[in-house]
Amino acid sequence: MSVETSRTAMTGQFTSAARPRKRRTLSQARDSGKWLRFVVIFVIAAIVLVPIVAVVLLSLQPSLGSTANGITLENFGKIFTETSVGTWLMNSLGVAVVTVLVAVIVAAPAGYVLSRGRSKLVSGYSLVLFVVQSLPVVTSVIPLFILFAKVGLVDNLAGVTIIYVGSTMSVAIWMMAAYFDSIPITLEEAAWMDGCSVFGSFARIVLRNSLPGVLSTAIFAFLLAWNDYLVAVVFLRSDQNYTLQIGLQTFFQQNQTNWGLVMAVAVVMMLPPVILFAALNKYFSVGGIGGSLAGR
């Protein structure tokens, strides 16, 4: 992979800079079928989005035993006052934010070494990361459960956070390394000539120019922690320690038919990723691919 390809792939999932000019001739020729294709894609999108639209619409309907009519926000009031959704939300946010911070802080320097190092050891390390990444989570959850049970980290948010940090690590390092590759080493060499230390050049030159890379990694780590189900369902046992994933699942089991309330919880749960997606679309595509790499 050359630096250029990683760069274009990073910035141009959908918006390749070179495309529009060349494309015009192609699309002019095809203009006649424009509306036909619009209809096709509109129908597909409409079908595909039914489950998501349903969540939003149902959350705005009056729930069972409610006196309200038409569209109402009372479900959201109810879930926050009558259930532990507030606690679950704070748990999920806390776990995700700590995961992001630790993952970025640990992965950035390691990614730098992977990007700049030239020894056999470094390339060996990157191979180890790749192998580690392809192991299924179930395999490591079992021993970690036994280990954590001994030290009191089962049913403990800290325990879950530690596992999330571990499972983000290899992809996070890869992502950081890939971004650092796009920053020319000549800048650092100049700094070294002026007597700057390796750490100094890393902090002042490389990190400073890596905001997109750091953001993508952060989004990836956030999504992994936010969307995980398997680790949470194994490790979290009591209501006050649930993350939203488990909270929504148990709440759904207890209120099977009260869709208004269930879907209100679902909306609370899907809002952060959707907002992130809307705000940071560009970085999302990069981070998102990494995110699904960790196994959906």
Added chain:
Amino acid sequence: MMTESVIGSLKKARNGVGNAGSGRPPGDRGRKRRLSQSRTFTLFVLPSLILLVLLNLYPVIYAGQQSLRNGDLLSAGNFVGLNNYVSTLQSPAFWHAAAFTLTFTLVGVFGSWALGLGLALLLRTRIPAGGIFKVLLLLPWVVPVVVSATSWNWLVATPQSPLPILAQALGLGNVLFLANPFLAQVTVCVFKVWISFPFMMMMMSSALASVDVNVYEASKVDGATAFQTFGRITLPMISRSTYISWILMTIFCVNDFPSIFLLTGGGPVNSTQTLVVLAYSTVFQNFQTGPGVAIAFMMTIVLVIIATLLYRQIRKVNIE
């Protein structure tokens, strides 16, 4: 991009150079600088190395030992050799789960690929509100899986759900999507395609973006049909990304726990049980660590073999 970087870096790793390229050896200022650099590098790598050993390497080794013992979650148990593997291989439940894992993966990979590629091809042309569709169509993949599963439950789970009612109205009788073993399998597979196709759409969109449009003009001049253009030009030119996306999606499908567990829990009568779900229930519901880990291990080995085969395919494409 991840995939690009993973494959590219692997290649470099094989050649024994770091990601910054082979470059010239660190300047004449030489040894002192290099020594301090290697010390800093060690410090940089150390935290991540400790975490990896503790949270990834140790569990795998421990699990490897457990797969040779008859312990449970609380005790280590006695050494039983390869008994767990033998008994697992002899159990019909294992082979049933393996078969459904295969179906689930094949449908998941090729279903989402076909849909994703089709949408990517459509979105490549100019369409009114195309940008909005690009964003909206990614939503199934952005929304957390528990939310999607809840919503699908609302759609299909009970006879009073919208889809069964619709089926009734169409004269199909009483369709129980999650209670009939075959229909439950279909539902789970469709669900997997639904949550995965946006990923494929993204991969294929970026692959298509790199295809030179002039080739199409040329083929049109030569009188190629649309079908020929697709089969002989578009597909070969995106084959590398296609193989990469197949590898990744295979890994996602085989390792996918929540999609199935949340929709059907592996039922009815174990019809939708995949190897991951079987491993989970063996350990955390039947408390047999040994067989559970053995299942997970064998699954991983097959997965690695498949990934390696596809990876070779990528290298072949690269050479061409």
